[in-house]
Amino acid sequence: MTKAVLWTAGDAATATGGKTTGDWSVTGISIDSRKVSKGDLFIALKGPNFDGHKFAQAALDTGAHAVMVSDARGITETDKVLLVDDTMAALERLGIAGRARSSAKIIAITGSVGKTGTKEALKYVLSQQGKTHASPASFNNHWGVPISLATLPSDAQYGVLEIGMNHPGEISPLVKMAKPSVALITTVVGAHTEFFKDEGEIAMAKAEIFDGLDTDGTVILNRDNLHYFALVRRAKEIGLTDIKCFGTDAMANYRLFEANIVTDGSAVRARVGSRDLEYFIGCPGEHWVLNSLAVLGCVEAIGADTERAARDLADVTPPAGRGEISILKVPSGDGTFTLIDDAYNANPTSMMAGIKVLAQSKPGENGRKIAVVGDMRELGDDAVKMHADLHQPLTALEIDRVYSVGPLMAELDKTLPAERNAGHFDTAEDAIDPIKADLRDGDVVLIKGSLGIYVSKIVSALKSGGVVEQTATEQN
Structure with a gap:
């Protein structure tokens, strides 16, 4: 299958503010020269202990159609160079431009645990109903989110983005790029406590995911979590009113009634909005059961078919390394x-x-x-x-x-x-x-x-x- 063009030379130059003399087009993006696919745009990021510019020519030799660099020295195919002031800043601009040209309904997910599995489950059930794009692997940080947005197909109907953090202030700029319709926090527990005074601080850092929502956006929270009310209060403080929740609590919008957990999955009986549903998810464990409710809540919030999504959960299995x-x-x-x-x-x-x-x-x-x-x-x-x-x-x-x-x-x-x-x-x-x-x-x-x-x-x-x-x- 021929891959669709993501960026032409002119569009990429306009989006990043860079300069190119070539007439190339790319079908993917890579920041690792060892994983470059034919047709990629290789972006030479720099950090304290690495410099991707050293591998720009190698990326072209491997099959990249173009490279984005701030220093073109050592590159022989000069017509395949997109020269920018700063590659990280240019990647962010490319991600913002990728989001701006798309009308996809985006769901942004964060939480102390369950982000990637929930993202993958959402990706699968939504892909059965329309063209769906999701963060590759765990692309949930300061470079992963811009790449996820820069590779968002312009004709995608749905997008599912994972957003992570280790420190306060990391989620807010990323979710503002993503501009989601729905923001989901799977749960808040004691992860990354080395960088926070207590779990309350972690909860407020996770609440930064609200910053990218318009006032008519939907917040979905874990009703059983100790920090539920603090998160609700924070959402209301910034003007959000459509706040939904999932869990076992009688007040949950997406409520678990019963689950039978077996070796190859979990049979679930639940209420999703106004519907009583029985379904099977191909993942064993209480955590998968609860996060399946979050998945269905997100499906309902963006106006997709929840009953079909519930049926399709039977085909969802844990990703490698996550069960x-x-x-x-x-x-x-x-x-x-x-x-x-x-x-x-x-x-x-x-x-x-x-x-x-x-x-x-x-x-x-x-x-x-x-x-x-x-x-x-x-x-x-x-x-x-x-x-x-x-x-x-x-x-x-x-x-x-x-x-x-x-x-x-x-x-x-x-x-x-x-x-x-x-x-x-x-x-x-x-x-x-x-x-x-x-x-x-x-x-x-x-x-x-x-x-x-x-x-x-x-x-x-x-x-x-x-x-x-x-x-x-x-x-x-």
Whole structure:
């Protein structure tokens, strides 16, 4: 299939205020020369420890149709250069221009946990009803959001953008670029507490997502969250009146009545607006159930078909690294085991959700429930206690064996009962061989940890032995 043109040389120059002598067109955007696709515009960003300008010619050699740079030295194909004053500022201008030329209804999503999974679910159900564009992967920061907007097709009907933050003040400028019709906050919990005084400050930082809404825009909040009323108050302070909520509370606009959680998903009975719906979502776990209500609330808020979206949730599966389920060959013998790959990131709330999913799983006849847990990063002064306290849910939910990985998880190693403690390892690489040797037919294994502890290497090592069945596929 031929890709549609995103930007011509003239349009890109006008949008960025840059200059070009060429007559090129591009079908995509890349900031990583190693991942350039044929037809891309390569943007040479600069940072404290890197300079994309060094790789501009390599990007052209790989197949980029043009490069956006602030310094064209070393580039031989001068007619493929878009010269700008500052590449980051020019990327922002390109994103703003991409949003301005589109009439798409945009949904912006933030929250301490659940952003990417909710974005992917929304992307899928909306794509069954109209042309839908969404943030690639976790493009939710100061460069990811402008790229998502700059690659927004002009004829898209819907857009779903994820917006993240580590510090106050990061969301507001991004959501003002996006100009969404709907702003969703999945929940507010103690993630990134290293950079905030308390959860109240985190809630107000998340509330910056309201800054991009017009006064007739819709806010959707988690009614069960402790910070619900503070977020409502903040929305009203800036003039927003269409405020909806989801959860188990009797006052929720999108209310959960009942959920039956099984290995390959969750059967849900809920009320969405004025409709009572029964549907199945192909993702196990209470967190997926609640976020499915948020998905349907967003669908209703932009005027799409909620009943069709509810049916289509059956086809939604967790992205890789966020609950993807695979059946793999046992490395050291015959048989298979189930892998729950939740290795992308972790905080106390998402860790608890992952442990619950493992607890609800059904191992084979001689199988066990095994948790491989890595450090949770950016937790500030409470980090030691939060890791040590994990022994409580792991014990209460009867997880059979626990491998702990990383310096902070050494605290769990101290508190975990000996009969459940399978061992502690400083690095993910150190844990691979012992885990492989321990696995047996029928086991169910959860792998969960923050990105920087690299427990994803354990996932890759286990998958290298052979995937028998993958019940969830990565959604790009």
